[in-house]
Amino acid sequence: MPDAAKHRLEALRARMQAAGVDLLALGPGTHMQWLLGFYPHPDERPCLLLVSASGEAFLMPSINAEGSREHTDIAFHPWADADGPDAALTAALADVGADAAKTVVLDETMRADFALLLLDRLQGAAHQFTDATLGALRMRKDEAEFALLKENALINDRAMQAGFAAARPGVSEREIAAAIRAHFKSEDAEPAFTIIGSGPNGAFPHHHTGDRKLQPGDAVVIDIGGRKDGYPSDMTRMLAVGHPPDGYAEAHALVDRAVEAALAACRPGVRAMDVDAAARRVITEGGLGDAFIHRTGHGLGIDVHEPPYITSVSETVLDEGMVFSIEPGVYLPGRFGIRLEEIVILRKDGPEVFSELPRTLHVVES
Amino acid sequence: MPDAAKHRLEALRARMQAAGVDLLALGPGTHMQWLLGFYPHPDERPCLLLVSASGEAFLMPSINAEGSREHTDIAFHPWADADGPDAALTAALADVGADAAKTVVLDETMRADFALLLLDRLQGAAHQFTDATLGALRMRKDEAEFALLKENALINDRAMQAGFAAARPGVSEREIAAAIRAHFKSEDAEPAFTIIGSGPNGAFPHHHTGDRKLQPGDAVVIDIGGRKDGYPSDMTRMLAVGHPPDGYAEAHALVDRAVEAALAACRPGVRAMDVDAAARRVITEGGLGDAFIHRTGHGLGIDVHEPPYITSVSETVLDEGMVFSIEPGVYLPGRFGIRLEEIVILRKDGPEVFSELPRTLHVVES
Numbered sequence: 001m002p003d004a005a006k007h008r009l010e011a012l013r014a015r016m017q018a019a020g021v022d023l024l025a026l027g028p029g030t031h032m033q034w035l036l037g038f039y040p041h042p043d044e045r046p047c048l049l050l051v052s053a054s055g056e057a058f059l060m061p062s063i064n065a066e067g068s069r070e071h072t073d074i075a076f077h078p079w080a081d082a083d084g085p086d087a088a089l090t091a092a093l094a095d096v097g098a099d100a101a102k103t104v105v106l107d108e109t110m111r112a113d114f115a116l117l118l119l120d121r122l123q124g125a126a127h128q129f130t131d132a133t134l135g136a137l138r139m140r141k142d143e144a145e146f147a148l149l150k151e152n153a154l155i156n157d158r159a160m161q162a163g164f165a166a167a168r169p170g171v172s173e174r175e176i177a178a179a180i181r182a183h184f185k186s187e188d189a190e191p192a193f194t195i196i197g198s199g200p201n202g203a204f205p206h207h208h209t210g211d212r213k214l215q216p217g218d219a220v221v222i223d224i225g226g227r228k229d230g231y232p233s234d235m236t237r238m239l240a241v242g243h244p245p246d247g248y249a250e251a252h253a254l255v256d257r258a259v260e261a262a263l264a265a266c267r268p269g270v271r272a273m274d275v276d277a278a279a280r281r282v283i284t285e286g287g288l289g290d291a292f293i294h295r296t297g298h299g300l301g302i303d304v305h306e307p308p309y310i311t312s313v314s315e316t317v318l319d320e321g322m323v324f325s326i327e328p329g330v331y332l333p334g335r336f337g338i339r340l341e342e343i344v345i346l347r348k349d350g351p352e353v354f355s356e357l358p359r360t361l362h363v364v365e366s
Numbered sequence: 367m368p369d370a371a372k373h374r375l376e377a378l379r380a381r382m383q384a385a386g387v388d389l390l391a392l393g394p395g396t397h398m399q400w401l402l403g404f405y406p407h408p409d410e411r412p413c414l415l416l417v418s419a420s421g422e423a424f425l426m427p428s429i430n431a432e433g434s435r436e437h438t439d440i441a442f443h444p445w446a447d448a449d450g451p452d453a454a455l456t457a458a459l460a461d462v463g464a465d466a467a468k469t470v471v472l473d474e475t476m477r478a479d480f481a482l483l484l485l486d487r488l489q490g491a492a493h494q495f496t497d498a499t500l501g502a503l504r505m506r507k508d509e510a511e512f513a514l515l516k517e518n519a520l521i522n523d524r525a526m527q528a529g530f531a532a533a534r535p536g537v538s539e540r541e542i543a544a545a546i547r548a549h550f551k552s553e554d555a556e557p558a559f560t561i562i563g564s565g566p567n568g569a570f571p572h573h574h575t576g577d578r579k580l581q582p583g584d585a586v587v588i589d590i591g592g593r594k595d596g597y598p599s600d601m602t603r604m605l606a607v608g609h610p611p612d613g614y615a616e617a618h619a620l621v622d623r624a625v626e627a628a629l630a631a632c633r634p635g636v637r638a639m640d641v642d643a644a645a646r647r648v649i650t651e652g653g654l655g656d657a658f659i660h661r662t663g664h665g666l667g668i669d670v671h672e673p674p675y676i677t678s679v680s681e682t683v684l685d686e687g688m689v690f691s692i693e694p695g696v697y698l699p700g701r702f703g704i705r706l707e708e709i710v711i712l713r714k715d716g717p718e719v720f721s722e723l724p725r726t727l728h729v730v731e732s
């Protein structure tokens with residue numbers, strides 16, 4: 001087992017003990033990727049990593065075992081298509097001494113049938129998700145993760161500029177997205193998402209990039225991410241074609257002040273809800289509180305959305321090493337939307353912003 | 367609501383009634399795609415379609431609601447990040463009259479936390495997955511689905527030939543995969559997977575395509591799929607660089623006879639296990655039974671793997687309109703692997719094979 005996996009398993013066991021948890025179960029996905037550095041081929045065949053105080057074991061479909069063997073020396077309890085997983089699950093639970101587990105942590109992202117295969121077996125066991133154990137560890141990034149996130153953020157800065165360069169009247173949202181995707185690929189990053197919301201489309205936070213062509217006077221939301229070396233990027237900037245609509249400049253300045261207020265509120269020991277409140281207060285005082293219809297941010301790590309979530313109700317206490325977005329926005333139906341998004345890592349003295357690209361409105365000629 | 371969705375909901379309710387089910391819950395994914403023709407943006411925010419005998423309703427994160435509104439007139443019970451989903455779930459359950467549901471069908475592919483949000487609310491309810499209801503309907507393809515699968519199969523035939531054309535000594539698995547991916551893209555299909563297992567790598571059914579270069583005497587497994595217009599393809603053929611290894615020709619002929627035997631066994635009314643047995647008998651009688659380490663096939667529809675599964679234990683009764691793979695294989699560690707895969711649709715009189723590409727070994731010059 002790689003040293004990183006050993007250290008993370010050790011830290012996980014300490015968290016499990018503190019939380020009074022007997023057993024943790026992960027499906028093939030990003031929790032497992034973080035813990036072990038790989039995950040087996042995910043398909044409909046139940047595959048679980050079981051971790052208890054005394055050991056680890058895999059419930060493993062035989063057909064997918066070979067590809068995983070090179071990555072780990074954790075015991076496999078294989079099962080063939082002809083047999084189904086029941087006997088192998090019994091053996092795996094016995095292997096880690098968890099036949100009678102009373103408190104189980106489940107990977108909240110795994111398939112429902114994987115989770116219920118285990119829960120139906122452990123009759124009467126209480127379940128919780130990973131928040132207090134694995135999730136709490138994943139929130140705090142180490143310097144290797146920081147370096148990967150920084151590399152990706154700088155690629156994103158350049159991809160955003162490629163999007164700016166492609167924008168002019170008559171060019172479609174889809175064509176701008178294509179230019180951005182091509183830029184990510186030119187730096188060996190996989191494009192992950194490209195939300196291009198032009199004009200009134202910008203008023204939908206998760207708009208599906210389409211065939212609408214840029215027109216003079218459009219404000220355009222550009223929210224993009226790529227992925228290289230296992231880690232992603234995520235950033236939102238605003239563009240205008242010529243003169244932006246009435247009210248735009250004031251709203252942009254307001255959202256930018258909300259970003260600044262949230263950044264100023266970010267300190268180790270502060271609750272996520274207090275950071276959300278700092279951004280929300282600025283926008284509410286500016287008269288657009290009803291138009292700020294989503295949370296202020298989300299964590300970023302192997303997943304583009306992961307804890308900590310910066311919401312108005314989250315009591316998660318922010319800590320050094322946490323990486324998350326600050327992305328207030330206002331959405332004015334029929335007119336325009338504005339979102340400005342930074343990714344930060346929380347340092348002892350406050351947040352360090354990853355991007356080096358200003359949040360000023362990028363204006364192209366109409 | 368589109369007519370297709372109306373008809374499918376009606377057929378689903380009939381199945382639910384026959385199965386004694388009070389409530390069916392789907393996450394944003396392919397079950398919902400099949401039923402309604404779309405699904406909302408999937409993220410960590412709980413999103414469920416609830417279907418009861420009396421109606422349908424969505425538990426819907428507000429932030430993702432706008433993009434879905436244009437696709438359906440089903441009622442949304444929206445919830446904001448600041449509030450969480452609890453109150454909206456209460457309202458949605460009341461809307462469909464399922465507050466006290468006793469038997470619930472869960473989308474087996476949805477996130478564990480979505481499923482448990484619902485199950486924890488419906489204390490004491492029994493759960494089952496979609497096999498007897500939605501899954502049973504999805505197995506039977508209509509002619510529109512057949513046409514889409516046929517279109518994709520013929521693109522796959524041509525992508526396979528592009529892979530053949532790229533193969534020669536010194537070319538890597540990854541380079542062959544790149545040629546195949548480029549072909550899919552040239553026909554506006556998204557490459558979905560490209561398993562290129564050369565020489566000893568072919569002995570791992572789910573081999574990760576890598577940097578190994580083709581050598582004279584290699585047998586190469588090429589298992590590829592693409593996706594266009596919402597439906598996928600999946601096919602496996604074999605290639606050799608010059609003279610294949612000792613024993614290869616006999617084993618190839620054996621696997622081909624196993625495909626033929628399985629095809630001959632496919633008739634409406636036959637159990638899936640009997641089709642698996644037909645293929646397995648041929649390979650066992652040929653002395654390689656231990657090397658046929660997986661099931662004979664899987665269904666193909668919106669998902670690349672879906673019911674019916676053609677396994678040695680499946681009592682699923684095959685019926686007209688079902689689409690599935692027939693893909694026996696033998697895997698000889700350190701030597702080579704052979705898999706030959708056809709996708710078929712079951713007609714009244716037997717299976718119709720989608721591909722028009724022969725299963726003969728494609729030999730390139732060494």
